Amino acid sequence: GVKECHQTSIFRIIAAILHLGNLDIQAERDGEACSISSTDEHLNTFCGLLGVEHGQMQHWLCHRK
Secondary structure (H helix, E strand, O other): OOOHHHHHHHHHHHHHHHHHHOOOEEEEOOOOEEEEOOOOHHHHHHHHHHOOOHHHHHHHHHOOO
8 A cells, every 4th residue: 555656765765774784884992983984885875875975974873973
């Protein structure tokens, strides 16, 4: 009973979440900080699926606020 356009949106969100779970997050300074490679294919796919800015997502996944 779900329209095809809504199904596509749901699948896109689920795929993005699955790619987010595959990110390679590197610990720095004895676990007090972290970083994500700007060439991480999962981050690129995640940003592409959701239409978010790559640099901003990379920054906010590694900074608390």
